Amino acid sequence: MTPAAIIGGGVIGGGWAARFLLNGWDVRVFDPDPDAKRKIDAVLENARRALPGLLDVALPEEGGLSFHDTIAEAVTGAVWIQESVPERLEIKQQTFAAIQAACDPAAVIGSSTSGFRPSDLQQSSLRPEQIIVCHPFNPVYLLPLVEVVTTALTAPEILEQSLATLRGLGMYPLHLKKEIDAHVADRLLEAVWREALWLVKDGIATTAEIDDAIRYGFGLRWAQMGLFETYRIAGGEAGMKHFMAQFGPALAWPWTKLTDVPEFTEELVDLIAGQSDAQSGHYSIRDLERLRDGNLVAMMRALKGQGWGAGDVLAAQERAMREGHALGQRAADVTDPAAPVLTVRRAVPLDWTDYNGHMNEAKYLQAFGDATDRFMELIGCDAEYIASGGSYFTAETHIRHLDEVHAGTVIEVHTRVLGGGGKKMHLWHEMHAGARLLATGEHFLLHVSLDTRRPSQPAPEIDAALRRFADAQAQLPRPAGAGRFVGAPRDGPAGGGAVA
Template sequence: MTQTAAIIGGGVIGGGWAARFLLNGWDVRVFDPDPEAARKIGDVLANARRSLPGLLDVALPPEGQLSFHDTIAEAVTGAIWIQESVPERLQIKHDSFAAIQRACDPRAVIGSSTSGFKPSQLQQNAQDRGQILVCHPFNPVYLLPLVEVVSTAQNPSELIETAKGILSRVGMHPLHLKKEIDAHVADRFLEAVWREALWLVKDGIATTEEIDDAIRYGFGIRWAQMGLFETYRVAGGEAGMKHFMAQFGPALQWPWTKLMDVPEFTEELVDLIAGQSDAQSGHHTIRELERIRDNNLVAMMRALKTQDWGAGALLGAQEKAIRQGSELGQTAGDIRDPAAPVLTVHRAVPLDWTDYNGHMNEAKYLQAFGDATDRFMELIGCDAAYIASGGSYFTAETHIRHIDEVNAGALIEIRTRVLGGGGKKMHLWHEMYEGARLLATGEHFLLHVSLETRRACDASPALDAALRRFADAQADLSPPDGAGRSIGAPR
């Protein structure tokens, strides 16, 4: 059953929320009085559609329905999640909450994207204070997983757990702050760094580009995967955090920063910073910078996924949940018709799988078919536990035919047949499709191997029986076009 989210305020943050929910299969209802709201959210969605699906190695749920409404009351109808992203003026937020609560389901979660107001301030004069939480995201909302969930004693524990569960299911990390403070946690760090950067520019110590270089080539990369305290723990060497604190603690007494002092925002300072920023980045449009940012974030987060670390671990957990609820989560016993080709891959082609022509490159075809082989091996019982016991399949031969072009963002699926199998051998045939369009075929011949002797040997009786079930059921099917074909043979 499709769930519904309402977005009140469709700017950059509201549009990001809309994309996050929509691309995770939710229907999204938007209220924003700006006549350009549909176009602006459309721009955000275009970026999200090209980047978010490629974070995962499994397809996201089918996209929900997006609709725009003339009143808040219309927008919140049927919504179980309502995200307020109106301008950072307390009276506007209070007016918005009043309109929301006059019309919404009393069980719905109302989250505020506020970066500065405390939840107790938002809850003032509300019809139901306990329904309103701070749910502060980070831009781009459709890619970055952190959302600061800030509650008060007015919020029932059940509502807080509901909110955290919903956010987790759309791939976010709800960081629950149980004690409120102005600007929450993350923005307080950003504000401290921002104030210091302003002084460094004003005092002529560094330009905007030099400051950005210091972050992106140095501590920013470390922070992206370990954060602050874990990074400093490592910096303490074998003695850990205690040694780090003893070694660098005295520096806290030195006049290294001006965090309690802010330079005056004169026209001269604004012009200086704006001019340096134009020189640094003005050759790109904002849309180009957004796409560059998204490409980099996708590549970094996918790299972290291979290590099951940080933001990548969240992606892995989301993939697992999606697989378990789909055909890709089936066991061999769940498959009632072993004569039918088996779905082994269902995913979007990520941005980093394409070459200079904008097409999926040769290595990624092999990776996709390799993933299909791995999934089929897992299906018949050659899983991590079996491999740990000392047996596995090694690929002996592969032949790939490139039938049609594949571009980034294409939703592909691979279906797998067994052309032969039993004993030491497994002969697989993969077909890759985008919709009804055949993109490529992959033929793989594998041998079962003892990981102790590194020699071919018979599979276990259970594994052999599971493989023969598919091989025998598919033995009478017509041979697939291209099977056994060598390079250069007639098509």
């Protein structure tokens, strides 16, 4: 378990702790707040509920979490140190001095600062080349963006290590090669925030109406395409040049007050706080966090299905996690073909559960379908082969639901071949959570030509790989429940079913 140190355990520091911990790192925390452990535990509770559901492969075993009385104790031996102390330059510089007095000179020291330039942070430090800005976005354990800002003093190996580590955590490091106060994302947010304050102050819109304008409109576009790509589409077939020619003159109109900001009087603060209470006061902060996390997981998983934006970052993390794992093997890598094959290992995501609070029946089918797809890939029926014109189509499926499973549970599916060769493939899946057998799935498939849409012989190498498993597993006892039909007595004869 690689050690990371978190200096400052507030909302952002707690989010960093969760991101590292749930990706298999040991995490050491220093925060003088006597309530730090309770606060980080609350963040971890949400992260454990949400983060595993982003991926279709289980995260590594969770690392160990420890709390320390001094900075020196926390950072000793750490390869990544993340500073998330209050946004006061003198406090940050004092913190870096204490960190560098005890840490490994080769460790990355990242600052979560949302406003300070890295040159400000490096000033008067023992090793300025070691300190960089790594500015994340809340919730850190879900949102992938990290603004990485460096200076000419930054050591190349520190930058390289930081980018590789962040990608390994499933994050998207945006390397800004030129520093500026507040970096990029917060400057954009600040512009929208200023305009929103004027709209409320001038009585044009309430806090709820402004939020509705964002979340029901351009916020959905921004979530997948950002600003410039959205406007490129708005330009129609002529693209961005046409858009700028058509709408550019509007920038000279006196629409906004972005260069000015209303005075923060008690009246304005009370007005905005009162509207915000009316809008969201009936939810606790924990309720809002869980709603936010559930929505983010659903949106990012949808984007993953499209291989787009934040979803593409998740897909890349999954591919990396499968490499060197049983889930990434090919048939030739399997040394014992007589053993059932691990085809799925994943956490049950939030959107797989139903009104009863457990995984719904459609998702059992999806998990077994994923297991079939993985076995097909194992024997060589992968995307490249399917693109060449051959695939297996499912002809029959039977699922037995034996036990319930809830969101966050890590499930494993092991697959064996009951029969196979030629056009036919007969698979048996067993889904477990630890020692509990949750469900079984029986699938009978036929190899089909995608040109004729009729059964056909598979490629010789696929047929040979399938027969290798079928022959080796033919010696195993027939699993209980194989060949059952709906309504068959639980302890009676199996009855008729699909046979290969």
